[in-house]
Amino acid sequence: MYELLKKDGMAKRGRFHxxxxxxxxxxxxxxxxxxxxxxxxxxxxxxxIKTQVESSNTYHLHVRPGDKVIKQLGGLHKFxxxxxxxxxxxxGFQVFSLAGLRKIKEEGVHFHSHIDGKxxxxxxxxxxxxxxxxxxxxxxxxxxxxxxxxxxxxxxxSVARTTxxxxxxxxxxARLNHLSDTINPKQMLFGINQGGIYEDIRxxxxxxxxxxxxxxxxxxxxxxxxxxxxxxxxxxxxxxxxPENKPTYLMGVGTPANILEGVDRGIDFFDCVYxxxxxxxxxxxxxxxxxxxxxxxxxxxxRPIEEGCQCPTCQRFSRAYLRHLLKSGEMLxxxxxxxxxxxxYNHLMQEIRNALDNGTFAAFRAEYSEKMSxxx
Amino acid sequence: MYELLKKDGMAKRGRFHxxxxxxxxxxxxxxxxxxxxxxxxxxxxxxxIKTQVESSNTYHLHVRPGDKVIKQLGGLHKFxxxxxxxxxxxxGFQVFSLAGLRKIKEEGVHFHSHIDGKxxxxxxxxxxxxxxxxxxxxxxxxxxxxxxxxxxxxxxxSVARTTxxxxxxxxxxARLNHLSDTINPKQMLFGINQGGIYEDIRxxxxxxxxxxxxxxxxxxxxxxxxxxxxxxxxxxxxxxxxPENKPTYLMGVGTPANILEGVDRGIDFFDCVYxxxxxxxxxxxxxxxxxxxxxxxxxxxxRPIEEGCQCPTCQRFSRAYLRHLLKSGEMLxxxxxxxxxxxxYNHLMQEIRNALDNGTFAAFRAEYSEKMSxxx
Numbered sequence: 001m002y003e004l005l006k007k008d009g010m011a012k013r014g015r016f017h018x019x020x021x022x023x024x025x026x027x028x029x030x031x032x033x034x035x036x037x038x039x040x041x042x043x044x045x046x047x048x049i050k051t052q053v054e055s056s057n058t059y060h061l062h063v064r065p066g067d068k069v070i071k072q073l074g075g076l077h078k079f080x081x082x083x084x085x086x087x088x089x090x091x092g093f094q095v096f097s098l099a100g101l102r103k104i105k106e107e108g109v110h111f112h113s114h115i116d117g118k119x120x121x122x123x124x125x126x127x128x129x130x131x132x133x134x135x136x137x138x139x140x141x142x143x144x145x146x147x148x149x150x151x152x153x154x155x156x157x158s159v160a161r162t163t164x165x166x167x168x169x170x171x172x173x174a175r176l177n178h179l180s181d182t183i184n185p186k187q188m189l190f191g192i193n194q195g196g197i198y199e200d201i202r203x204x205x206x207x208x209x210x211x212x213x214x215x216x217x218x219x220x221x222x223x224x225x226x227x228x229x230x231x232x233x234x235x236x237x238x239x240x241x242x243p244e245n246k247p248t249y250l251m252g253v254g255t256p257a258n259i260l261e262g263v264d265r266g267i268d269f270f271d272c273v274y275x276x277x278x279x280x281x282x283x284x285x286x287x288x289x290x291x292x293x294x295x296x297x298x299x300x301x302x303r304p305i306e307e308g309c310q311c312p313t314c315q316r317f318s319r320a321y322l323r324h325l326l327k328s329g330e331m332l333x334x335x336x337x338x339x340x341x342x343x344x345y346n347h348l349m350q351e352i353r354n355a356l357d358n359g360t361f362a363a364f365r366a367e368y369s370e371k372m373s374x375x376x
Numbered sequence: 377m378y379e380l381l382k383k384d385g386m387a388k389r390g391r392f393h394x395x396x397x398x399x400x401x402x403x404x405x406x407x408x409x410x411x412x413x414x415x416x417x418x419x420x421x422x423x424x425i426k427t428q429v430e431s432s433n434t435y436h437l438h439v440r441p442g443d444k445v446i447k448q449l450g451g452l453h454k455f456x457x458x459x460x461x462x463x464x465x466x467x468g469f470q471v472f473s474l475a476g477l478r479k480i481k482e483e484g485v486h487f488h489s490h491i492d493g494k495x496x497x498x499x500x501x502x503x504x505x506x507x508x509x510x511x512x513x514x515x516x517x518x519x520x521x522x523x524x525x526x527x528x529x530x531x532x533x534s535v536a537r538t539t540x541x542x543x544x545x546x547x548x549x550a551r552l553n554h555l556s557d558t559i560n561p562k563q564m565l566f567g568i569n570q571g572g573i574y575e576d577i578r579x580x581x582x583x584x585x586x587x588x589x590x591x592x593x594x595x596x597x598x599x600x601x602x603x604x605x606x607x608x609x610x611x612x613x614x615x616x617x618x619p620e621n622k623p624t625y626l627m628g629v630g631t632p633a634n635i636l637e638g639v640d641r642g643i644d645f646f647d648c649v650y651x652x653x654x655x656x657x658x659x660x661x662x663x664x665x666x667x668x669x670x671x672x673x674x675x676x677x678x679r680p681i682e683e684g685c686q687c688p689t690c691q692r693f694s695r696a697y698l699r700h701l702l703k704s705g706e707m708l709x710x711x712x713x714x715x716x717x718x719x720x721y722n723h724l725m726q727e728i729r730n731a732l733d734n735g736t737f738a739a740f741r742a743e744y745s746e747k748m749s750x751x752x
Contacts, residue, residue: 035700040416040707044692065675065700073678073696081692299441302449316420316457320449324411324441331416331707 001188001215002247006356010239010266013356016216016247019186020077020085020137025247025268026352028259028345029055029087031276034064035080038276039338040331043082048312049339050346053084053137055271058130059091059098063113063120067133075135075183087269088136090127090192092143093220093251104144106161124168128189132176135183140218141169143192148224155196159205166191166209188215190249196221197230199237206241216269217242218249223258223272232261239266256285256348256372260365263352270349275341280334282326285344287371291319293337298323311343312336377564377591378623382732386615386642389732392592392623395562396453396461396513401623401644402728404635404721405431405463407652410440411456414652415714416707419458424688425715426722429460429513431647434506435467435474439489439496443509451511451559463647464512466503466545466568468519469596469627480520482537500544504565508552511559516594517545519568524600531572535581542567542585564591566625572597573606575613582617592645593618594625599648604634611641618642632661632724632748636741639728646725651717656710658702661720663747667695669713674699687719688712 006013014025030037030051037046037054046054056076061067073079076086095102095109099120102111108123122130127142143162146155170189177185191209195202209217219238222231235250242248249269250262259270275285282293286306291298293305304314305322313322313336325333355364382389390401406413406427413422413430422430432452437443449455452462471478471485475496478487484499498506503518519538522531546565553561567585571578585593595614598607611626618624625645626638635646651661658669662682667674669681680690681698689698689712701709731740 034704034706035697036704036706036708038707040711042692042708042712044688060704064704065696069675069696069700072676073694079694079697079700081697299445300448312420316418318449318455320441320445321411321455321457324445324455328410328412328436328440330410330412331414331710332412332418334707335416335711336418 002245004245008356008361011263011356011361012266012268013353014268018085018137023052023085024353026263026349027052027269028349029053029271030342031055031271031273033057034060039280040335041338043080049343055087058088058127059094061134062130063115067130071133085137087138088131088134090140090142091122093145095122096145124165125172128169128172128176132182138188138190141166141191143194143220145221148196148226150196152198155198155201159194159201162194163208190214190216190218192218192220193238194221197226197234202234202238203241206238210242216247216249218251220251223252223254235265275345276338279338279341284337285341289372293323293326305340311340313340378621380621384732384737387639387732387737388642388644389729390644394461394513399428399461400729402639402725403428403645404725405429405647406718407431407647407649409433410436415656416711417714419456425719431463434464434503435470437510438506439491443506447509461513463514464507464510466516466518467498469521471498472521500541501548504545504548504552508558508563514564514566517542517567519570519596521597524572524602526572528574531574531577535570535577538570539584566590566592566594568594568596569614570597573602573610578610578614579617582614586617586619592623592625594627596627599628599630608637615642651721652714655713655717660713661717665748669695669699669702681716687716689716
C-alpha cells in the first residue's frame with residue numbers, strides 16, 4: 001500500500017495507494033469535521049486547492065446526522081459527493097475533550113453527547129462499527145488521549161489499555177471488512193502511539209503497536225499544550241521505532257514550521273484546524289508570515305494576499321476587497337480566506353515533496369524558515 | 377439602448393444594451409447589497425447560476441468601505457472582480473428604512489449612519505456622486521420612499537419633491553459623466569415612480585418623469601406592506617404611462633407569482649432578497665412550492681432539492697446532506713441553498729423569456745401558477 005520513494009535523513013517521500021486513489025506524501029489533510037470544510041468550502045472546491053485527502057470526525061458524525069444515516073445514504077463519499085480519500089478520526093480525542101461527564105472502563109467509555117446530553121457508549125468495537133458505516137478510506141484506532149500532564153502511573157495504565165483496545169480494533173475491523181453489506185471492505189486501520197511526554201513509555205508502546213502490522217501509524221497526544229521541543233524530542237525517539245514501510249501521521253499538527261520539523265523527523269501525514277480557523281478569523285498565510293486582513297492598512301491595497309499565489313482567491317480578489325468583506329461580516333470572506341489558507345498548506349506540502357524528490361529538502365527547510373521569520 | 381423584441385398583451389420581451397454587456401429581459405437582478413451576494417457566493421459563482429445582472433447598494437457601500445475607497449480601487453466591477461452589469465440602488469430606500477433620526481429638506485436628507493451613528497447628508501447630487509464613484513452600469517435616482525400609509529397631502533408634496541430631485545439627479549449625472557476621471561462615463565440613470573397606492577398621484581408622476589427621457593423607469597414604494605391587489609392595480613395604471621421603448625423595473629419584488637404578474641403588466645427588471653434570505657434559512661424553491669430542508673422527513677432523502685434541476689447544488693448534493701449541513705450550522709449549507717434559489721429565479725426568468733419568444737406566455741403563466749399551488 002505504501003511505497004517509500006526516497007529518504008533524506010529521517011524525512012520520507014512516499015506514495016500511499018488507497019481504494020479512493022493515491023496520496024503523495026508528505027501530505028496535509030484538510031479538516032472537514034462534520035462532513036464539510038468550515039467556511040462554505042464544498043468537495044467540489046477541493047479540486048481547485050490541491051486537496052489530496054480530507055479528514056472527518058467519527059464522534060461528530062455519530063451524534064449528527066448519525067453514522068447509520070450516512071451508511072443508508074451510501075457512506076461518506078457519496079454523502080459529501082467526494083471521490084478523494086477520507087480519513088476518519090476515531091472519536092477518542094473528542095470523547096476526552098468535548099463530551100460531558102465520562103467514565104472510562106476496560107470495555108470503553110460512557111459519556112454524554114455535547115449536543116443533547118444523551119448517554120453514549122463508545123469502545124473499540126463501536127468506533128470501528130461507526131467508521132465502517134461511514135466507509136472512510138482510513139479508520140483510526142480508538143484510543144485514550146490522556147492529559148499531557150497525567151502522572152506516570154496513570155499514563156502507564158492508560159497506554160496499556162490503549163494497546164488492548166488496539167488489538168480489539170484490529171479484530172473488529174477485520175470482521176467488519178468481511179461482512180457482505182460493508183460499503184468499503186478495504187477500509188484501512190491506523191494505530192495511535194500514546195504516552196504523553198514520557199519518552200520510554202512512548203517508545204515501548206511504539207514497539208508494541210509496530211509489531212501488530214497495521215496499515216499506518218499515528219503519533220497522538222501531542223500538540224495538546226506541551227512545548228515544541230518536547231514534541232520534537234518525542235518524534236525523534238518514536239518515529240525510528242515505527243515501521244519505515246508504513247505511513248506515519250502526526251495528529252493535529254500544526255504550523256508550517258511544525259510541519260517542516262515533522263517531515264524532517266519522518267512524518268507522512270499531518271492535519272490541523274489552523275488554516276481553516278485562522279482563515280475564518282481574517283488571518284491568512286503568506287511565505288513571509290501571517291497577515292491580519294482586518295488591519296486598516298489593507299483598506300486600499302489592491303494586491304492579492306500574496307503576489308504570485310495561484311490559489312482561486314489570489315487569482316481573483318484583492319486584500320482591499322477581502323478586508324471589506326470581513327468588516328461587513330460577509331460570509332464570502334470566510335470562504336475565500338479558508339480557500340487561500342488550505343491552498344497555502346497544500347502547496348507547501350507540494351514544495352516539500354518536490355524538495356525531497358530533488359534531494360534539496362535541507363536547503364528548502366532552512367530557506368523557508370528564514371523567509372517565515374521575516375514579516376513583510 | 378433598449379430593444380423591444382416582442383409584446384404579448386402588456387408583457388414585454390426586451391434586450392438592454394449596456395457598457396457591461398447585454399441584458400435579456402424580463403430579468404431578475406441578484407442582490408449583492410455590500411458588493412457580495414450573501415451566502416458566500418462570489419462573482420465567479422454567478423456564471424454557474426445564470427446571473428445576468430447584480431444589484432448593489434449605494435447607502436451600504438457609502439458607509440462601508442466608502443465609495444471613495446471603491447473609486448480609488450477602480451470601481452465596483454474591479455473591486456468585486458465581476459464583468460456583468462451592476463445596478464446600484466440610490467440609497468434613498470435605506471435612508472428611509474435603516475438610518476437613524478433623519479430630517480428631510482429640499483436639499484436632501486440629514487441622517488445618522490446605522491453602523492456608527494455618524495451624521496451623513498445625502499441629496500440627489502451626493503447620491504449621483506457616490507454612484508459615479510462606484511461606477512455601476514445603472515444608477516438609480518435619489519427619491520423619497522414615503523410610508524405606504526402616508527396621507528394624501530404628504531404623498532403629494534413628497535412626490536413633487538421627488539420629481540424636483542430627479543431633475544437634479546439627471547443634471548448631476550450628465551455633469552459627472554463628462555468629468556475626465558469618471559470611471560464609467562456611460563453610466564445610465566433610471567427614474568423612480570412614487571405615490572403610494574394613490575393611483576392618480578402615481579399616474580400624474582409617471583407622466584412627468586416619462587417626459588424627462590431617462591434610460592429606464594422604476595416603480596418604487598411597492599412591496600412595502602400593501603396588498604398584492606393594490607400592487608397589481610398600481611402597475612395596471614402606471615406602466616402604460618411609462619415609455620414602452622425604455623426598460624421598466626419593479627423594485628423589491630418578489631415571489632415567483634408576483635414576478636409572473638409583474639411581467640404580465642409590462643415589467644422588465646425585478647430584484648428581491650427572498651431567494652438569498654430564504655436560502656440562508658433553509659427554505660428552497662421548487663416548481664411545486666418551497667421546501668423547508670430542516671424538516672426531519674429529509675433525513676434520508678437522497679434526491680436533489682428538485683429532480684432535473686441543473687443548478688450546481690442539485691447536480692451534486694442530496695436533500696439529506698443539505699439538511700445535515702443546516703442542522704450542523706455549516707456555512708456550506710447557506711452557500712449551496714442560496715445558489716439553488718438564485719438559479720431557480722434566474723431559470724424562471726429564462727423560461728418566461730422563452731415563453732414570450734414563443735408566444736406562449738399566457739399558457740406558461742397559467743400552468744406555472746397551477747403547479748406552484750400544488751405542494752409536493
